[in-house]
Amino acid sequence: MHKIGEAEIRAVRKVIAGKQFMRYRGGEGGYTEKFEQALCEKMKVKHALTVNSGTAALTCAAVGIGLGPGDEFIVPAYTWIATALGPLAAGAVPVMADIDESLTLDPADVERKITPYTKAIVPVHMGNLVCNMDAIMALAAKHNLKVIEDACQAVGAVYKGRRVATIGHAGAFSFNMFKNITCAEGGAVLSDDDETFYRATIYHDVGSFSRAANAGINVPFFAGVNFRVSEIQGAMMGEQLKRLDGFIDGLRKRRAVVAKILSKSSRFRVSPHHDPANALALTLLFETIDEAKAFAAQHKLGRPIDSGLHVYTNWAPLMNQRTHHPKMNPFTWAHRKIEYSQDMCARSLDIMARTCSVGFAYNTPLAKLRAWAKTLV
Numbered sequence: 001m002h003k004i005g006e007a008e009i010r011a012v013r014k015v016i017a018g019k020q021f022m023r024y025r026g027g028e029g030g031y032t033e034k035f036e037q038a039l040c041e042k043m044k045v046k047h048a049l050t051v052n053s054g055t056a057a058l059t060c061a062a063v064g065i066g067l068g069p070g071d072e073f074i075v076p077a078y079t080w081i082a083t084a085l086g087p088l089a090a091g092a093v094p095v096m097a098d099i100d101e102s103l104t105l106d107p108a109d110v111e112r113k114i115t116p117y118t119k120a121i122v123p124v125h126m127g128n129l130v131c132n133m134d135a136i137m138a139l140a141a142k143h144n145l146k147v148i149e150d151a152c153q154a155v156g157a158v159y160k161g162r163r164v165a166t167i168g169h170a171g172a173f174s175f176n177m178f179k180n181i182t183c184a185e186g187g188a189v190l191s192d193d194d195e196t197f198y199r200a201t202i203y204h205d206v207g208s209f210s211r212a213a214n215a216g217i218n219v220p221f222f223a224g225v226n227f228r229v230s231e232i233q234g235a236m237m238g239e240q241l242k243r244l245d246g247f248i249d250g251l252r253k254r255r256a257v258v259a260k261i262l263s264k265s266s267r268f269r270v271s272p273h274h275d276p277a278n279a280l281a282l283t284l285l286f287e288t289i290d291e292a293k294a295f296a297a298q299h300k301l302g303r304p305i306d307s308g309l310h311v312y313t314n315w316a317p318l319m320n321q322r323t324h325h326p327k328m329n330p331f332t333w334a335h336r337k338i339e340y341s342q343d344m345c346a347r348s349l350d351i352m353a354r355t356c357s358v359g360f361a362y363n364t365p366l367a368k369l370r371a372w373a374k375t376l377v
Contacts, residue, residue, distance in 0.1 A: 002181050002182045003247075004240075007239040012232055012235055012236060015231045015235045022228075023050075024228075031234035032229060033234070035241060039188060039190075042244070042245075043163045044163065047194070048190050049188060050188050050234060051186070051187045051189060052185060054172055056227035057173060057174065058082060058087060058152075060203050061196075062087035063090050063203040065169055067087050069092070069330060069333035070091075071093070071118075072092060072094075072338075073095070073118070074096075074110050074113050075096055075124070076106075077096050077099060077345035078099045078103060078126060078310055078348055079124040085317070087122065093330050093334050094318070095113050095115075095338065096345055099348045099352075101271055102129060102132070102273060102274060103126055103283060103304060104130070105121075105124065105132075107135035110136070121139065121147050121148075123136050123168070125151045125153065125154035125165075127154075128180070128251065130157055130273075130275055130278075133160075133164075134160070137167065137168070148172065151173055153174070155173050156180055157278070158248075165190045169191065170193070170200070172189060174187045175233075175237060175240070180247060181241060181243065182240060183229075186233050198217045198218070202224050204224060208221060248362075250362030251362045252279065252280055255360075257370060258373045259279070261373040262282070262373060262377060264377060268292075269285045282358045284355065285355055295356055301356045302356070303353060303355055305355075312348075358376070
C-alpha cells in the first residue's frame with residue numbers, strides 16, 4: 001500500500017495557492033505533464049497519458065487500439081470488473097478465460113477462446129502477480145491480435161526486465177487509494193505507439209480538438225468524453241512516483257524472505273510465478289478447498305474466492321449483459337451470441353478456492369516478518 005506524506009501535502013498546497021487547477025488553458029508544462037514525462041522515463045515507454053481512473057485508462061486504451069462494435073476481447077475470470085467493462089464502453093464484448101495456478105490469465109485457455117471476431121487480449125497483473133507475457137505476446141502475434149495490459153494492481157512491477165504495462169500494445173495503471181501509488185483516484189495509459197496514444201488522448205478529453213498542446217496529433221479528431229485529471233492529481237502523482245522504486249524494492253525483498261521459509265512446508269505449495277526473481281506477491285496453493293479454507297481461517301488469511309468482487313460470478317451487470325439503454329448495448333452488436341454462465345470458468349473457481357493470499361507490507365521489519373512466516377509452516 002502507498003504512503004502519503006508531507007511532500008504530497010506541500011505539492012497540493014502549491015497548486016491551490018497558484019489557482020491553476022486545470023492541466024490545459026494555462027496549465028501546460030505543469031504538474032501533470034511533468035509527471036507524465038517522469039513516468040515515461042521510469043517505465044521506459046514513449047507515451048503516458050494521465051486519466052481519472054484505471055477504468056478510464058482501460059477504456060482509452062481500447063479506443064486507442066481501435067476496439068469497437070462487433071469486436072471481442074479476452075479477459076481473465078479473476079480480476080476487477082473494470083477489466084471487462086472498460087473496453088465494453090468502447091463497444092466491444094468480453095469473453096472470459098480461465099486463470100492458471102499463478103492466478104493470472106492461462107494462455108492455453110486464451111487460445112481456446114479465440115474466434116474470428118477476437119481483436120484483443122487483456123491480461124491482468126492481479127495483485128502484483130505478473131502474467132506470462134511471453135506466451136501472451138506470442139499468441140497475439142500468431143493470431144494478429146492487440147494486447148492491453150491491465151496493470152492497475154501492479155504499478156511498477158517488473159516482468160523479465162521490463163515494467164508491466166509497457167510490454168503490450170497499450171497498458172493501463174490505476175492510482176486509486178488501494179494501489180501501489182495513489183492520488184485518491186486516477187490512472188494512466190501507456191503506449192509506444194503514436195496512433196494508439198493520439199486516439200487515447202482525443203477520447204479522454206472532449207475538448208482535445210481545441211488544445212494547443214495537441215497540435216502535433218495527426219489523427220482526425222473525433223468525439224470524446226472527459227477523463228481528464230486536475231493539477232492536484234498531477235502534483236500528488238509527481239511525488240508518489242518518487243516513492244515507487246522503494247516500495248517495489250521493499251516488496252521484492254520481503255517476498256523472497258517469506259517464500260524461502262514457506263517453500264519448506266509440506267502442507268501447501270508456493271504458487272507458481274512467471275518471474276520469481278522479480279516477484280512482489282505470494283500465494284499458497286492447497287490440494288483441496290477444505291484445506292485452504294481451514295488454513296485461511298486458522299491464520300486469518302484471505303482466499304481469492306473470498307474477495308467476491310474480483311470473481312466473475314459476482315459481476316451482475318456483465319453476467320446479465322445490461323447497459324444503460326438497450327440500443328446502446330454492445331452485446332447486440334456482436335457477430336455471435338455471447339453467453340455467460342456461473343460455471344463457465346470452473347477451473348478458475350477451483351484454483352481461487354484452493355489458494356490463500358499471504359500479505360505483507362513493503363516496510364515490515366524483516367525479523368518480525370520471518371517470525372510470522374514461520375508460524376505458517
